[in-house]
Amino acid sequence: MxxxxxxxxxxxxxxxxxxxxxxxxxxxxxxxxxxxxxxxxxxxxxxxxxxxxxxxxxxxxxxxxxxxxxxxxxxxxxxxxxxxxxxxxxxxxxxxxxxxxxxxxxxxxxxxxxxxxxxxxxxxxxxxxxxxxxxxxxxxxxxxxxxxxxxxxxxxxxxxxxxxxxxxxxxIPQAEATLVRHGHTPQDAVQSMTAALGSPYDVSGAAHFNGRTQIRIEGLAGSVEYRAGQLQASELAGFERVDGEVSAMLWTEVRDVTPFAQTTGALWRVSVKPSDGVGITAALQRAEVAHDVIYDWGGGLLWVLVHAKSEVRSDGAAQVLRNAVNAVGGHATLVRRGTGMSQDVPVFHPEAPGVAALGTALRARHDPRGILNPGLMG
Amino acid sequence: MEMPEPSPRVLDQKTALVAALQAVLPAESVIADESETRAYECDALTAYKCPPLVVVLPASTQEVAAALKVCHRMGVPVVPRGSGTSLAGGALPTADCVILGTARLNNVLETDYDNRVIRVQSGRTNLSVTGAVEEEDFFYAPDPSSQLACAIAGNIAMNSGGAHCLKYGVTTNNLLGVRMVTIEGEVLDIGGAHLDAGGLDLLGLICGSEGQLGVVTEATLRILRKPEGARPVLMGFDSSEVAGACVSDIIKAGVLPVAIEFMDSLCIRVTDQFSGAGYPDCEALLIVEVEGSDIEIEEQLALILDIARKHNPVELREAKTGDEAARIWLGRKSAFGAMGRINDYMCLDGTIPVSELPRVLRRIGEMSQEFGLEVGNVFHAGDGNMHPLILFDANKPGDLETCEAFGAEILKLCVEVGGCLTGEHGVGIEKRDLMTYQYAPADLEAQMAVKDVFDPGWLLNPAKVFPLQTSQTRRLAAQ
Known part of the structure; x- marks a missing residue:
């Protein structure tokens, strides 16, 4: 229709x-x-x-x-x-x-x-x-x-x-630049991203994956020049700078989670506070869930790819991940179901009973017959 | 302004209600003496007053929950109150209500610079949130002009804005989480220090719901690192149209100033006499403020001044020193006070598309003649949030009514040109009965259905936001 x-x-x-x-x-x-x-x-x-x-x-x-x-x-x-x-x-x-x-x-x-x-x-x-x-x-x-x-x-x-x-x-701002550093551990990355985001230099992107940490600045050309210089002189010493389209491409990659294209495992989008991001990954490691992570939002947004061949079945991995998130506050959304993953794993993070009840009641009021994408959100 | 008749059933059980509240709250937290409840008879919309039945001032989420449970069990309406600075009558009591004040909930619970958040109790004042983090050069961005007094609880209820929201957004864009108590006394945590909702965006729904969905006791707020500096520039124009066009061009050019403030000739004259700011004598004045390091400020101002020059300003005044910057802001910041000295005034708050600015100002001028009351215009031009100040004499019989009728016409005009009744003050009782001009019955029904879900008995701030007639069936069913 x-x-x-x-x-x-x-x-x-x-x-x-x-x-x-x-x-x-x-x-x-x-x-x-x-x-x-x-x-x-x-x-x-x-x-x-x-x-x-x-x-x-x-x-x-x-x-x-x-x-x-x-x-x-x-x-x-x-x-x-x-x-x-x-x-x-x-x-x-x-x-x-x-x-x-x-x-x-x-x-x-x-x-x-x-x-x-x-x-x-x-x-x-x-x-x-x-x-x-x-x-x-x-x-x-x-x-x-x-x-x-x-x-x-x-x-x-x-x-x-x-x-x-x-x-x-x-x-669209006049100019953009990205400060990049390779060979970072996630811990180093979060430290750098936190410092940059806590600076007065109006950072508009802070991401890390595969050892690469990238921090974006946008604005008038002179302003970008100034802020990039200030950051390289202190918070982001040792970072290299790329500009214009090269910078833009780095962010399209993060935006679209391009490193995880063509993969088959379960893909999760996790939102926690930035300092909790690395802990979530550690919890997956402890449970021996084979995975890769892209950190965005200064460490607060995690794109978690659970390997299709992970020893821990994807349903078990879902539980490990959601338990870890529950322990610190936040949510994990299943963006792509892994092959063979049970339909019982809900797409949206289960909410506390009182909050969930409000959501259910709001849906019932808006859609009394339950015909609009029923079951999608719970 | 009509308010519902108090429920005799509730009035009759005052003694039992007070006893029940005293049983769950410390003695000093329950105020039932008429000489003391009178202090809560109005908020900043002082034309309307009504002492509440009882006032409670809980000091913890648990006490709020206990008080709400009592009110819920006994079917008593509850009017939540922050600092009582609402210009819309959002905290106006009814004679049969319990005022639930957040004044004792004023602690900072957690400051977290690494994650750039602060968690506070909701009664804390807006400015003291910034006060708690400015040592580390951080600040909380929304800055309503009442920020010295207004509480975060009220900011959340009204989704308050301020002069700097062109760049930083309003409360809803800076609120990450709340602890809220439902009318049944259930404590809910919604959101947190992380970004965005995992399910439905209940936080976005609660912010701006004028205390009708629950009582917020704690808030997690985004804090930002202070910019290195800020500097205003003043521009005078010989017509409002030209000033309006200049605003539009600045925005289009891609510079995002933190504030673009507008004043018309009446406001310029009155505030200048009052404050001695030394404003030029012209039809319209803009104050544009930009932020950053010196180099960045120069770069932005060069662009902005270029644009301004194309509009043949009668004056362009840059601030070379901090003192000069302060003088540029002096008149604007004292505008409301200055207007208040020459007369009583009513402050409106409609928003219009920026492109409609000239037409709306012209029409307000014509209406001013028709109603025989003067209007000064001072407002946040960057986002079209107008603040017409209608001058009237409260001691002159009929003047308040004329003023209200005039105000209603201005707000209808705002809606007519594609805008809205209120940009940052909230509906309260003031704009309640105008809601039908902006929203069709089905639109209001959809909003009231939300209240039904959170507060089925319509006990929380029931006589606000919706026209009394529209909400009547629901409110009466509750009694």
């Missing part, structure tokens, strides 16, 4: 007897989900773009490429740097802005500027009763009523099908 208007979408939902599996470009969808496919791609097009107000409003099915191209013409961009999931999921299709919003997809710059949800300023959606709801608007400061925009961000279609989103956008 492929509605072309909000009214058509509302009709489809109102008259649906069976569960609906909602997708845009299908680049992030859980392919194992059942239900009738509901395609949002015909709800497409940028409806408003005001570069001088830093705002863009687009229908949910608008391809991300169209949005990026339109913004780039005015020297602007989606600053939260959404990941392209095709690289690690091996999916086809064109990502849509609705998919980005529904999954709250953010990249390395999240530590400095915020997540997708921080840039979402308005939303329209059709809930599980077929009711069209709008919340927020097209201005970046808005506290009128409850912030359902945040609730919809990362709700994976379980509360409603988004039809339109409003975004705050930002200018």
């Amino acid at each position: 492929r509605p072309e208007t909000e009214a058509e979408l509302a009709d489809i939902i109102l008259n649906a007897d069976d569960p609906l599996r909602i997708h845009g470009g299908g680049t992030r969808s859980d392919q194992t989900m059942t239900g009738t496919a509901l395609d949002t791609r015909a709800l497409s097009g940028i409806t408003l773009y005001e570069p001088g107000a830093l705002t863009l409003v687009a229908k949910a099915g608008t391809p991300l490429t169209e949005i990026n191209a339109t913004l780039a013409e005015q020297g602007q961009r989606l600053a939260f740097e959404p990941m392209d999931h095709r690289v690690v999921l091996g999916t086809q299709g064109e990502p849509t802005i609705g998919g980005v919003a529904a999954a709250n997809v953010s990249g390395p710059r999240r530590i400095q500027v915020g997540a997708c949800r921080d840039f979402m300023i308005g939303v329209q959606y059709v809930d599980g009763s077929g009711q069209l709801v709008k919340n927020g608007g097209r201005v970046m400061k808005n506290v009128t009523g409850y912030d359902l925009v945040k609730l919809m961000a990362g709700s994976w279609g379980t509360l409603g099908v988004m039809t339109e989103v409003s975004m705050k956008v930002l200018a």
